[in-house]
Amino acid sequence: MKKLLLINPVGQKSGFLLSKFSTHSPLSLAYVAAVTPQDWEVKIWDENFTPFKFEEADLVGITAFTSNINRAYEIAGMYREKKIKVIFGGIHASMLPDEALQYGDAVVVGEVEGIWDKVIRDFERNTLQPKYIGVQLDLSQSKIIPRRDLIHPDYLWNSVQTSRGCPFNCHFCSVSNYLGREYRQRNTEDVLNELDQIPGELISFLDDNLIGYSPESRKRARDLFEGMIRKGNHKKWWMQTSINAAEDEPLLELAARAGCMFAFIGFETTNPETLKGMKKGINLKIGTENYKKVVDTFHKYGIGVYGAFIIGNDFESPIYYKKLAKDLVHSGIDIVQLSILTPLPGTDLMEQLEKEGRLVYKNLPEDWKKYRLSYVVHQTKGIDEETIYRGDSYIKKKIYSFPIYPYRLLKSFYNLKNGENFYLVKKFNQTMKKSWKSSHYYSKYPHTL
Template structure:
């Protein structure tokens, strides 16, 4: 008998974020689809790009990050009402497993790959357990994700080469979820996967493609050299720390292998804030060198999307104007501004809770505000409204049509990459408009 498995990525409350705008596929669901035995019929629905019509299924698996967890619980409630068994996993369910257990039949804590087939076998025997604890996947032997279950819906296919991060930034859930481990896939496996991609464009979904330390850098160069040797001729982007720009060999091979743009965590132009968040590598290379690092990327024809976090304890009211000025002076191609967010499971969340500074604590309802767009805590040197106004000030300064055009023009001159500069224009203009529309709508309400 063929059973039907429905895997769901719930909608996020607010749209302007990297995942929804770039339409990156939810890789965790594609891995689970690949691990599901062939006598199951598997369907993946990503509510961020298509509606969920609550079709019938034998088992529904729901992934969760914090801001979409309330929607995940709604979906689970509807399926429970229909008498369908439900499972929830993902980062949020892993950290808030007791909360998730109130809404679903089974909760998966940690990475699901190691327990998935056992969980399905339990379901088939009508013996689903309340919780499953997954082990860290050995990427040396990991199965490939199934691209067919999330293909045409997405702008960019994504490829994973590593998991985890040995750094320990206070606000980040990567280390609390993965431990301070850094696991890598064998280079030849990654190259085989890249060779099988039909698309000319793709995104490396690793938290940091370069990794850390000499060996990791050599591996990255081997990967890029392999892409060149195999004549892949693809264009790609990736997420990296600022160290990426400080290694000329890495830059040279990355560019030759088709690297068009990097998503880079500058996080702050304020050293006091970097110290507070324990962003050790940025402190080591120094804020005063940010512009030099951006120039090095540009000299290799690589565009930069810089990520900045605002509202840190080291930030005072002048941080907004200074950040906007830095963006224009440094000629950074595209930017993402996030409001500091205490996600459950992070050291930041625990600290702010102890200090009595969490503002949105009607859980699980209020998890939907934990999206780096809302202020959900009391900032140290300003009010929550002043923090929101300050981010609006940055977007107003940087995302008007004229400024976005000027930035794209500068980007085209710097990188000589017209397609990348066009995307930077669309991103800067689009993300700013979305953010400011929400800001104005809320002010008028």
């Protein structure tokens, strides 16, 4: 029996990888394993738990984001030296297949499941092609269940995906370029059956937006939440969604009853001009002045809010950072993800900054290590690099220091009215604080503005 080794490389333990509370399992590899012909043995090597050591295999598949692509190329090198073929997949290789081909034998661009059988058969016939263009699955018909038995058992969260694609094209995001602009959804009964098969209680829905953007997608979410309640499967879960979800309170109430603990929401910025530049139309429609109302609505149903914000945008200022720190405290957002604007391959932002000659770290692929949402990697406009790092630390110092930190936690405890949800919120806050304290700029710059 031939052996396929699938690898999840981890270059550097930082940011979300610092805690089991915020680390996700490599679900995409479990999907690849599920569509691998049965006459192959498949193993997943996950560097989140075990640093990689060479292991014999007939074929190797590696997935990676931009921030860990160097580690992926390093591991690929060990196999290519021994003439073992390596195939790359995942978002980075899909956006830059020609770069990846310098380090591997083949690249699958986009969704792998529909084309994987051909890739394997080509390999067996010794006719492996350099590039395979993945087919976007009709998810409503897809019955593929990821091979969770191959995922490391120590992950806290069981990842599940119920939809793919996004109709928007925010300038910093490559999701619609990678998975398409059509919001494709799995059949509700299929998702419910998959949930039934997962023995663990904690679920993270990896969809970029579980609730979606249209009346049809809201209906599907309603069916899903009702199904979870009806089946009484007692899962506790979190989702990513957008701020317009707050417009449908009955749906949020159902989500809470179905076990939703918190929602990850991209607020991005409180400056409408910056939002326009980001092309984040959905937030512009609701209005930055209504962010607090959105948070309050989620809290009304005991759902915590994990709010994502980006700094380092053109023409930001110390005044904006001071105001943002206040707004974050005032809004009652339970977990704050504050990242530094990063142009990633496949985004409009990358295209724009390249055109304007504003990329600073261009020794690629080596410099991809810095494209991890915590470095200023481009020439800033209307603000200098040091002010961005100081602004980041200023805001984090505010929200993670006495007396505001315990005040925020107390407020979360009051808003969530649920010990388990609060425990997770507290753990996420600890992870965020630890991630800031271990950042490359923490000791380099003062935390003042």
